[in-house]
Amino acid sequence: MKIGYPCINLTVDCQGNKTFRIKSYSEEKIIETVENNLRCLIEILKFNVKHDLYFFRISSDLIPFASHPICDFKWERHFADEFKYLGNLIRHNEIRISMHPDQFTLINSPDSKIHERSVSELLYHSKVLDCMGLDFSSKVQIHIGGVYGDKNKSMARFIRRYEKLDARIRNRLVIENDDRSYSLRDCLCIFKETGIPILFDVFHHELFNSGETLEEAFKLFARTWRLNDGIPMVDYSSQEDGQRIGTHARSIDNEKFRKFVIRTRSFDFDVMLEIKDKEKSAIEAVKIALSDGRFSTGSSRREMSHG
DNA sequence: TCACGTCAAGCAGAT
């Protein structure tokens, strides 16, 4: 089990997801911004290793406007050395990586323009992982998309569109159950047709499910991951008390997480804490997992792999 | 230096 958090580190004094307004786009601006973002990503990953955090989601803002027509900058070539360095850092420390394109990425949209933009966005995400030389256990996660008034048609459209995607995307794409439109059961239907692994979101499943217990859900999604995909990925959050249903917790609820760890003991998976205070809660989660014997520190893992 | 309107992009549900 590896534990991590998404995109932003609040301790390290380095913002790895800097962007700018499209109006101020220039080659100079994007070079300067990406330089900063790559440098900070390195800093954050080093911080993570020091704190036994071996799972990280790279921000989609790493290369701002990468999939937009305005961007004709050859970022892969320009930053080839930096990407190589990052790839080595990630592989050497056995860090698990994910990316999560945002809510505008909808490959099942009936609007062909939105569909095309979404494919470009997915290709950008896949290329980032490719040019770091990462294998197919580094994933790009999306939700199935919109319902557009007819769920069956929209799911069929997703499947058709998926089958036409570039292999660079298909090798990395995983689907995540969401909290109101497409449940774990819906993701399993898509899996049956396409073989896409399912990234399980614990909190979404609590809010929107077909009656499966946590243990049943784990049995169902865990087998959708093949050997090349690595072990299953899980997103974890919990409800912030007193806020509207669906609000992610500000800080980890230690007892709740401990219970989760105990209930899922018979499964091996990597877990990302989608908690607002980021690495702070992730570090708490590491302590809890360690105390349950679910987790080995980086130094002991490295010794094992050498010995 | 700081307040605050706005930011590439979509959808669904709540108000």
Added chain:
DNA sequence: ATCTGCTTGACGTGA
């Protein structure tokens, strides 16, 4: 109709 949340507030103009 308008607002909010979503993996994450942050950019940058104007005072």
